[in-house]
Amino acid sequence: MKPIVTRALIGANVLAFVLFSPYTPYAQEIFGTLGLVPGDFQIWQPLTSLFLHGGFIHLAFNMIALWSLGPAIERELGAVKFTLLYFASGLTGALAVLVLPGMPFVPTVGASGAIVGLMGALAVFYPNASIAMFFVPMRARTAALAFGGITILLMFVDQGSGISHAGHLGGLIGGLALSKYLQNNKIGATRRFDWGHEHANPYSRPMSRGRTETRPAEVQLIYDPATGRYYLNKRLD
Numbered sequence: 001m002k003p004i005v006t007r008a009l010i011g012a013n014v015l016a017f018v019l020f021s022p023y024t025p026y027a028q029e030i031f032g033t034l035g036l037v038p039g040d041f042q043i044w045q046p047l048t049s050l051f052l053h054g055g056f057i058h059l060a061f062n063m064i065a066l067w068s069l070g071p072a073i074e075r076e077l078g079a080v081k082f083t084l085l086y087f088a089s090g091l092t093g094a095l096a097v098l099v100l101p102g103m104p105f106v107p108t109v110g111a112s113g114a115i116v117g118l119m120g121a122l123a124v125f126y127p128n129a130s131i132a133m134f135f136v137p138m139r140a141r142t143a144a145l146a147f148g149g150i151t152i153l154l155m156f157v158d159q160g161s162g163i164s165h166a167g168h169l170g171g172l173i174g175g176l177a178l179s180k181y182l183q184n185n186k187i188g189a190t191r192r193f194d195w196g197h198e199h200a201n202p203y204s205r206p207m208s209r210g211r212t213e214t215r216p217a218e219v220q221l222i223y224d225p226a227t228g229r230y231y232l233n234k235r236l237d
Contacts, residue, residue, distance in 0.1 A: 001078075037107050041098065050090045
């Protein structure tokens, strides 16, 4: 299954960056209208703000992260439910920006909330996948909890950096909650919950008796918030 939605989202973000470049003389007006501004809220802002980025580096990091996390989750859920998860995470991130204390007249932009929601989904569907946090390898579930704890701390001690920690936290919570609901109701595209299928879990290796076992050493997804870098899926020997 090709990650058509992941590719489409990356294309849409790149196109929006070209059309609504932060480097144009009209960037302030564009971001003030289409970005998420709690003190001047408009109904379309939670959606349109997901496709705006504050610079090329901001866009590049987010798109690398989306390509790193998106295909596995899209393969797990299918195109429709993956799309729902992505935008639901983005909207819960926007909700957090609106209700938590912050800078009410500074536009919040970027796909980070939705992408962090995919990290939450990874922790639910593939909790034993390996992720590097601050250069320390750990399981996806542990990494999501660590990211959430660090984000809560940064909300209090890093208020002037321009990073939307509230949006990250809201996106993570949204991704975790919706993914857990889908998992509990066995809603997905690949029948991951049918342990009789050898390929039910793309992060698994076959066991005896026709079952599968999750092995964190088989696939490595790497995200390191210390450097802001994301790395593509890597199959290990």
